[in-house]
Every structure is written in structure tokens, then in C-alpha cells.
Amino acid sequence: MRRDIFQAISDPTRRAIIVLIALQAMTPNAIAEHFDTTRQAVSKHLRILTECELVKQEHHGREIYYSLEIDKMKEIDKWLEQFRKIWETRFNQLDDLFLTIKKQKK
Amino acid sequence: MRRDIFQAISDPTRRAIIVLIALQAMTPNAIAEHFDTTRQAVSKHLRILTECELVKQEHHGREIYYSLEIDKMKEIDKWLEQFRKIWETRFNQLDDLFLTIKKQKK
DNA sequence: TATATTTGCAACCGATTGGTTTCATTAAAA
DNA sequence: TTTTAATGAAACCAATCGGTTGCAAATATA
Numbered sequence: 001m002r003r004d005i006f007q008a009i010s011d012p013t014r015r016a017i018i019v020l021i022a023l024q025a026m027t028p029n030a031i032a033e034h035f036d037t038t039r040q041a042v043s044k045h046l047r048i049l050t051e052c053e054l055v056k057q058e059h060h061g062r063e064i065y066y067s068l069e070i071d072k073m074k075e076i077d078k079w080l081e082q083f084r085k086i087w088e089t090r091f092n093q094l095d096d097l098f099l100t101i102k103k104q105k106k
Numbered sequence: 107m108r109r110d111i112f113q114a115i116s117d118p119t120r121r122a123i124i125v126l127i128a129l130q131a132m133t134p135n136a137i138a139e140h141f142d143t144t145r146q147a148v149s150k151h152l153r154i155l156t157e158c159e160l161v162k163q164e165h166h167g168r169e170i171y172y173s174l175e176i177d178k179m180k181e182i183d184k185w186l187e188q189f190r191k192i193w194e195t196r197f198n199q200l201d202d203l204f205l206t207i208k209k210q211k212k
Numbered sequence: 213t214a215t216a217t218t219t220g221c222a223a224c225c226g227a228t229t230g231g232t233t234t235c236a237t238t239a240a241a242a
Numbered sequence: 243t244t245t246t247a248a249t250g251a252a253a254c255c256a257a258t259c260g261g262t263t264g265c266a267a268a269t270a271t272a
Binding site: 027028029039040043044046047061062063064 | 217218219220221
């Protein structure tokens with residue numbers, strides 16, 4: 001059972017859940033109301049998100065509030081870092097090109 | 107057949123392929139040498155990456171060079187943007203907290 | 213205490229996934 | 243021209259996925 005953050009965000013429903021609970025904690029029932037699936041399906045998604053520590057629980061009586069573990073999201077950002085370097089370099093090269101063209105015009 | 111960039115990067119082999127061809131174009135055979143799978147499996151991954159436009163082909167005789175479509179990677183970055191706002195705000199709030207503590211010490 | 217509500221978990225199901233083997237096509241090399 | 247090399251596509255397979263229904267446990271409410 002592979003359970004990493006990239007696999008977690010590959011499902012559109014899970015991405016929507018992540019966005020939904022990013023700013024405020026919510027119960028499974030409340031989350032499920034936003035989707036066209038059963039509460040149990042949402043519960044399954046929450047389990048997957050919990051397993052890869054993208055989400056944390058807070059128990060209040062019989063209710064469980066789920067909220068986003070925002071720091072975990074940084075792992076995606078971290079992986080993107082290597083590509084960001086590339087596209088920024090390419091952008092600068094493009095910038096240099098424009099400068100060269102300007103110089104030629106003068 | 108859902109084919110979006112998030113599903114594309116959910117597989118670890120595909121992520122490795124992306125990193126591999128990010129800086130220089132490579133043929134399927136050359137790519138496959140880096141993995142413990144058959145050339146055909148890599149070919150399948152390349153098809154998926156091509157379908158969601160993460161990768162582009164350049165034909166040279168009977169060889170096909172695959173390289174990363176770096177701009178497409180920005181889509182992940184774009185999705186992350188909304189969370190980056192959150193974690194930067196939290197960081198600033200933490201910063202404010204430190205300032206408050208400092209003031210109290212004085 | 214008896215009942216209703218909130219939740220997680222297990223069992224099941226059809227579709228999809230990542231892999232393999234086999235084959236056809238195209239281009240280079242002998 | 244015949245042979246070899248590089249590649250994509252199809253058929254198949256076991257494992258996983260996302261969903262459902264049904265049930266058990268725990269907590270709140272009447």
C-alpha cells in the first residue's frame with residue numbers, strides 16, 4: 001500500500017477536500033455534504049490523507065474535526081524546487097535575449 | 107481515462123522520468139536503462155506523460171527524443187499557490203508572536 | 213436507561229493501473 | 243536488398259482504487 005503525498009493529491013475529490021479544510025477544520029459529515037458521494041467514501045479519503053499525514057484530527061466528543069497539515073504541503077513545493085530553478089533560468093535567458101535585441105536596435 | 111498532471115506525477119517511476127529528462131532530452135531506450143522495468147513499461151509511462159502534455163517528442167530518424175515541457179510543471183505550482191499564501195501568513199503570524207515576546211521582555 | 217447521531221471499518225464490486233509478452237512498423241546498417 | 247535496431251501498440255494479468263452497503267462502537271440526547 002503505497003501512501004505518499006503525490007498519490008494522495010492525485011485524486012480530484014481528495015484535492016477538493018484539502019482545499020475545503022485548508023482554512024477551517026471540518027467534520028466528515030460536513031465535508032461529505034460538499035460532494036456527490038457517501039459519507040463513507042469521504043471517510044476513506046480522509047483515512048488516506050491521515051495515513052500520509054496531510055491531515056490531522058481533533059476529537060470533540062463524538063465529532064472529529066479534520067484540518068490540513070499545511071507543513072506537509074511544503075513537500076510538494078520542495079519537489080517542485082528543482083524545476084523552478086530550470087524555468088527561472090529559462091526566463092532569465094529569455095530576458096537576456098530581449099536585452100540583446102534592444103542593444104541591436106540602438 | 108482521466109489524464110491530468112496530478113495523476114501523471116503520482117507514480118514514482120514517472121516522477122523519476124520527469125527528473126531524468128528535465129535537463130536533457132533522452133530516447134526511451136536510454137531512459138529505460140535507468141529503471142528495473144522493461145522498455146515497454148517506460149514507453150507506457152511516456153505515453154501517459156505525452157497525453158497530458160508534460161513531455162514533448164523530437165524525432166531524429168528512428169530515434170525519438172523525449173524532453174520535459176517545463177511550462178506544464180507550473181500548473182502544479184499554480185495549484186500550490188493557494189496554500190503558499192496560508193503558510194506564509196502563518197509564518198508571519200509566528201513572526202509577530204516573536205516580536206510580541208521580545209517587547210514583553212523589555 | 214433507551215434512543216439517536218457521528219463515525220470508522222470490513223466486505224464486496226467494477227474500473228483502472230502498472231507491468232509483462234508478443235507483434236507490427238519504420239529507419240539505419242550490412 | 244536483407245538484416246538489425248528503435249519504437250509504439252495490443253492483449254493479457256494481478257494488484258490497487260474509488261465507490262457502495264452493512265455493521266459495530268462511542269457519545270450525546272430524550
